[in-house]
Amino acid sequence: MADITVTEHLLLHQKRTPQATGQFTGLLYDLILSGKSIARRINKAGLLDILGGTGEVNVQGEDVQKMDTIANRIMIYRMERCGALCAMSSEEEADLIRVGPEFPRGDYILIFDPLDGSSNIDINVDVGTIFSILRRPAGEKGEVRIEDVLQPGYQQVGAGYILYGPSTMLVLSTGQGVHGFTLDPGVGEFLLSHPDMKIPEQGYIFSVNEGYSRYWDDAAKEAVNWFHTTESFDGKPYSARYVGALVADFHRTLLRGGIYMYPAEKRKPEGKLRLMCEANPLAFLAEQAGGKASDGKTRILDKLPNKLHARTPLFIGSKKDVEAVERIYAKYEKA
Numbered sequence: 001m002a003d004i005t006v007t008e009h010l011l012l013h014q015k016r017t018p019q020a021t022g023q024f025t026g027l028l029y030d031l032i033l034s035g036k037s038i039a040r041r042i043n044k045a046g047l048l049d050i051l052g053g054t055g056e057v058n059v060q061g062e063d064v065q066k067m068d069t070i071a072n073r074i075m076i077y078r079m080e081r082c083g084a085l086c087a088m089s090s091e092e093e094a095d096l097i098r099v100g101p102e103f104p105r106g107d108y109i110l111i112f113d114p115l116d117g118s119s120n121i122d123i124n125v126d127v128g129t130i131f132s133i134l135r136r137p138a139g140e141k142g143e144v145r146i147e148d149v150l151q152p153g154y155q156q157v158g159a160g161y162i163l164y165g166p167s168t169m170l171v172l173s174t175g176q177g178v179h180g181f182t183l184d185p186g187v188g189e190f191l192l193s194h195p196d197m198k199i200p201e202q203g204y205i206f207s208v209n210e211g212y213s214r215y216w217d218d219a220a221k222e223a224v225n226w227f228h229t230t231e232s233f234d235g236k237p238y239s240a241r242y243v244g245a246l247v248a249d250f251h252r253t254l255l256r257g258g259i260y261m262y263p264a265e266k267r268k269p270e271g272k273l274r275l276m277c278e279a280n281p282l283a284f285l286a287e288q289a290g291g292k293a294s295d296g297k298t299r300i301l302d303k304l305p306n307k308l309h310a311r312t313p314l315f316i317g318s319k320k321d322v323e324a325v326e327r328i329y330a331k332y333e334k335a
């Protein structure tokens with residue numbers, strides 16, 4: 001396959017769409033530059049004394065790892081200068097970040113988790129940056145209002161992630177399929193490696209942290225148990241995999257099929273995962289790749305966030321596997 005860069009792919013293979021103005025391509029360029037910068041630091045994490053926690057706790061109530069802080073600062077610094085944004089929201093920041101008049105601004109809003117699964121850094125396991133791109137409502141000018149940002153996921157104009165693993169990959173959709181690019185460190189470019197990614201209609205892997213099953217309601221217990229007792233398409237049992245980084249568990253699901261589950265818990269009735277910076281971007285990708293994403297009852301992309309850091313239960317992956325869960329939840333809804 002000839003070396004096709006992200007920019008070339010977008011310009012040549014994405015039919016001209018409203019966001020194909022220079023602004024959107026510029027946004028992606030700086031997002032990619034941020035990813036390369038974070039990748040460079042992560043690959044040296046053990047050497048640059050950036051392992052471990054900072055002793056702080058973030059807005060999510062989670063211990064902040066040093067790389068979280070570095071990745072967050074890189075994203076904010078780079079993206080407030082990209083000229084395409086009017087506002088940003090980071091999983092690491094309690095409040096909306098409005099791009100100030102000292103920077104060139106545009107009509108896009110970027111929602112991101114700078115380093116998902118960061119507790120894996122110290123054990124040298126995959127982590128990733130997840131991003132979601134919204135447009136400011138037409139006609140809105142002046143200071144960005146929070147209600148301009150709290151949009152349902154179907155309003156996304158782009159979404160993706162950068163996975164820092166054995167290789168660094170960018171997986172991206174702008175609404176015309178899902179495309180994977182692998183970083184060639186030799187040239188410092190992400191090159192098209194996985195064109196038009198599709199999730200298999202049914203998989204053979206389920207991914208959930210069963211250590212918390214005591215906190216699940218009956219619907220969640222029955223949904224997970226379905227994958228303990230059902231054979232997959234090849235007549236074999238489902239296999240269990242759980243990396244502990246959503247971005248890595250999702251990437252495997254995108255490639256191999258199956259389902260990732262994070263049910264609500266009695267102690268976390270809204271679930272753990274963030275709707276806007278985790279569930280929505282991955283749900284956008286899942287649907288673009290022929291899969292599904294649900295909270296058990298509602299399509300993730302239809303959920304209206306009531307606050308920046310709204311949380312949601314998440315069942316995401318192969319269409320047939322997510323539908324099996326939805327049938328179980330529907331049964332309990334009727335009961």
Ligand code: P6P
Pocket residue numbers: 116117118209244245246247249272273
């Ligand atoms: P648990 C990481 O903190 C994260 O947000 C996801 O990346 C990951 O899938 C999940 O939480 C892991 O949560 O409760 O199983 O440790």
